[in-house]
Amino acid sequence: MYELERVSKTYRQGGRPVAALVDVDLTIADGEFVAVQGQTGGGKSTLLQLLGALDKPTSGTIRLGEADLGRMGASELTRVRATQIGFVFQSFNLIPTLSAQENVETALAPTHVDKRERRDRAQEALESVGLGDRVAHLPSELSGGQQQRVAIARALVKQPQVLLADEPTGALDEDTRGEIVGLLESVWKDRGLTLVVVTHDSWVAHRAERRIHLKQGRVTEKAAAKV
Amino acid sequence: MFGTYLRRELANRRRQTIIIAVGMALAIALVIVVNAVAAGVQNAQATALKSIYGVGTDITITEPVTAASAGGQQFQFGSGAGRTSGGTRTIGGSRLRTDFGTQTFAATTVAKAAATPGVKAATGVLSLSNTTFSGQLPGGATGGFGRSGATPRPTGGPDGAGGSAFGITRVSVLGYDVGGATIGPLTAATLTKGRSLTAADAGKDVAVLDSDYATSAKKSVGSTVSIGGKTFSVVGIVKSTSATGSSASNLYIPLDTAQNLAGDKGDVSSVYVEAASADQIGTVKTALQQTLGSTMTVNTQADLASTVSGSLSTTASLASSLGLWLSVLVLAAAFLIAVLFTVSGVNRRTREFGTLKAIGWSNRRIVGQVAGESFVQGLIGGAIGVVIGIVAIVIVNMAHPVLTASAAAAGRPAGTAAGGFGGGSGFGGGGLGRAFNQVASSASSIVLSLPITPAVFGIAVGLAVLGGLIAGAFGGWRASRLRPAEALRSVA
Known part of the structure; x- marks a missing residue:
């Protein structure tokens, strides 16, 4: 469960402070599917x-x-990211020189899993997103939707508690958008993980249990949504 | 994961890998070649010195030349000297004396040196020059100037018009201990004909000739040679073990014979010393200097290397100055290229490293990845550099570059100098002495051979690794400074 109390984040831009988040109070329960919406520059990505x-x-x-992320050192935060949190990005962020399987394996590299198990788990993760026959393909040999599936497999392979997705459908066409959102939903349901999706797309946001709106760094609206 | 990722990245960024590797390869190859040239020159210098001082000589002892003894050769003739025929007077003479620029000292120094701790063997030599002068001048050039107003037309001399002609021949003679010395100049020569001098030859007028001199003077075993006005029997011919050089002297005679003939009884001009162990040479030098006093000059082979001149010396200077700086410059440029390309590569991969940090890769793992890639690029460059370096060395060795080496030091090397000049009579002293000094050092030709030593390749691989690590350290440092949030934000 996430608990945020009076969280503010200020950047310095051109020597001047810019408030990205202002006094945000927010709780996200374990297993919850939350969509974060708002204008560009509203603080969505900062929150994520x-x-x-x-x-x-x-x-x-x-x-x-139990972990206070604000008080942790860099190495502890790295450990949290390596074990508890999965990321999915708008532009997939796959390593272009590695195959689909190797990209998924990168998420297991910091977890000291042996080579054989790493390969097996990556294979399973790819099969779970419907890419069992694309393991040896480079990202450039895959479609946008397939690349995002690889990215989801990479996020899931370490069996995280939380899956954070930043505009996961932003670079996809409508049909593919539906597939990816469907995949995220099924993963969320099947694995019981917490899913937070930042999106501009209201259709995607309406699939969430809860929608959060951010405006100028402040939570302005919390709306329940029906899945 | 590390190996797979590394391999894929290097293969994908082929152009960068090639540029870094080629830069590193050229630098490494240059270092190898410069080192090999330096080693080859060092060997050549040792060969040049060996032909002069013999095999096994670690240290030489001499005494600096004093001003009083530094004067040149002088021939003096009385008014009735020579014989006159047809208006031309022919004069000639032969002198044996200590070599120019050489100071003699008591032979007891040999015993003192031999008794010094750390000395395995010591032997003394007397380096002499046998100079033969012969010439013609007008026989009737006696007075008569201005007697009747008209100057008589000069007559006589070799050209019949009052001119003169003189010829000078110089032969080097080395008196050495024939009692079985294990070191000294003759250890760098092999007997090709006849026999060597033995203890039984002490005090006798017998000589061994250098083969080059024997050929030019048309002498062989059984011939006779004139030294200091005495006739010596040639009992053997020796040849330098150097491929192209002559041995240390034209003639070798027993030491006591040389001392008596030159009027230097009980004197030697150089002492050759062999240290008990190669790593004790420095200590032995210090001990000898203390034993013999500051008036004596004690030189090691390393000290004597600086006395070698000629194109060998020029090559040594080039290798040590230009070669060294060129290597440093190219190496620095290669390292700089590697660093710049690595840092630039990291900047281009900001999104990649930001993503890896987001999925839990530690800074250490990312730095290791970047450093590993640079390290392998350096190794590839090093391997190519080693190949280029070997090829360059082989090409140089196949070309057989011949360098000339001259050494003008204690126990002055041999040479035969022949001079001639015409004109009016009246000469001697310093001028002639200087002329001799200019030709006194013998020039030998030495084929430069560049050695291929494991140490050089160790250095080359070490430098390649160092270059890779430096580039990796800079690249890794840059990557480690990327904060994941900012790295991902910059992508957005």
């Missing part, structure tokens, strides 16, 4: 980065379970 232990808040506390 704080939830993903990629950055620390300027003030306030942010907890993932």
